[in-house]
Amino acid sequence: MTVDTSPRSTTFTYVEGDWFAGNPPLIGPTSHAMWLGSTVFDGARWFDGIAPDLDLHCQRINRSAANIGLKATMTAEEIERLALEGVKKFDGKTAIYIKPMYWAEHGQMGSIVAADPESTRFALCLFEAPMHTAKPSSLTLSPFRRPTPECAMTDAKTGSLYPNSGRMIIEARARGFDNALVRDMNGNVVETASSNVFMVKDGVVFTPAANRTFLAGITRARVMGLLREAGFEVREATLSVEDFMDADEIFQTGNYSKVVPVTRLDDVQLQEGPVTRRALELYMDWAKSSAKAAA
Structure with a gap:
């Protein structure tokens, strides 16, 4: 079987200390996120050299993680710093979508339906996405x-x-x-x-x-x-x-x-x-x- 991991636009993803080009396979069929949907994400924008309210989006992803029963493994400041680091990997001509994510890898012992917060993983994905501002x-x-x-x-x-x-x-x-x-x-x-x-x-x-x-x-x-x-x-x-x-x-x-x-x-x-x-x-x-x- 051939696995297509190519993204639809230029993409870079940070996970576990490294940046990867494209769409790295991160979630397997036994992952709690794949099986039972324990995922949260947020979305910020970079365009014209600016990333409005990036700090607030990085703060909100951690609140979302806590509210769904996951454990935030990155501070908002760390996520913001990584996002700006990732932006530098692009050519600066096209707007970028900045997407931090958390998900659970396992369920809790005795109740697999509930996510195990200690198994929380983090990824930060940036990809080119043109703006459609003011388009009716x-x-x-x-x-x-x-x-x-x-x-x-x-x-x-x-x-x-x-x-x-x-x-x-x-x-x-x-x-x-x-x-x-x-x-x-x-x-x-x-x-x-x-x-x-x-x-x-x-x-x-x-x-x-x-x-x-x-x-x-x-x-x-x-x-x-x-x-x-x-x-x-x-x-x-x-x-x-x-x-x-x-x-x-x-x-x-x-x-x-x-x-x-x-x-x-x-x-x-x-x-x-x-x-x-x-x-x-x-x-x-x-x-x-x-x-x-x-x-």
């Missing part, structure tokens, strides 16, 4: 819902949550949309299948209140703060599908593409509005000025 996106209401903390590990950025997101996107794309607007079990809008979501009505910016059913992201918090500093009224609120259908603007935020305008929600056509454009401008201005201040 379309949304449709998903028939699938976000779970509550009682039903899933929503307090961690764990890989086990993402098959649900995947089926949301597959279903949405089958109907001609890019992404899905997602509700919680009470029917309130919480995010999209892959990012946080904002709406604007009469100049006021709204985003779903963090209720532990979705990942209230680092970029989400950054954009909220920047808009408030710029004089916008920003409210976290319980929002319905009808609220979004009646919105003047809708945009998404997330680490992968930062700020993305929504120009269609089901049958409602939208324009990329001035608040959305300002949110992106504020974010990019902050990211570049922060990098200069740190230099």
Whole structure:
């Protein structure tokens, strides 16, 4: 049998003291992560010589590990240092995705379903991934819902949550949309299948209140703060599908593409509005000025 370990783009992975080019085989069929899904990850970005909020992403991966029952084996500062070391291996022309990961190799004795924290392993993977910032996106209401903390590990950025997101996107794309607007079990809008979501009505910016059913992201918090500093009224609120259908603007935020305008929600056509454009401008201005201040 031939094993294809070639990545889809230029990739470097750090594991157990060494850097490897490409996609090294790390998880075997008896690994707890492969068998029972004990994985957490985070994602930061490097582009145009900057890595906004890299420190916060490195801190969050360790919180995710603890929340899923793993043992963080690296400090946030060590992960950040390794990430910047890894960035230097690339040509600097294409944006990079920075992905620290933990997983369990074994289950606990007497209860193999539970991960053994002492078997936790760490890897840091960096790969080229072009930015799609400001590229318009379309949304449709998903028939699938976000779970509550009682039903899933929503307090961690764990890989086990993402098959649900995947089926949301597959279903949405089958109907001609890019992404899905997602509700919680009470029917309130919480995010999209892959990012946080904002709406604007009469100049006021709204985003779903963090209720532990979705990942209230680092970029989400950054954009909220920047808009408030710029004089916008920003409210976290319980929002319905009808609220979004009646919105003047809708945009998404997330680490992968930062700020993305929504120009269609089901049958409602939208324009990329001035608040959305300002949110992106504020974010990019902050990211570049922060990098200069740190230099």
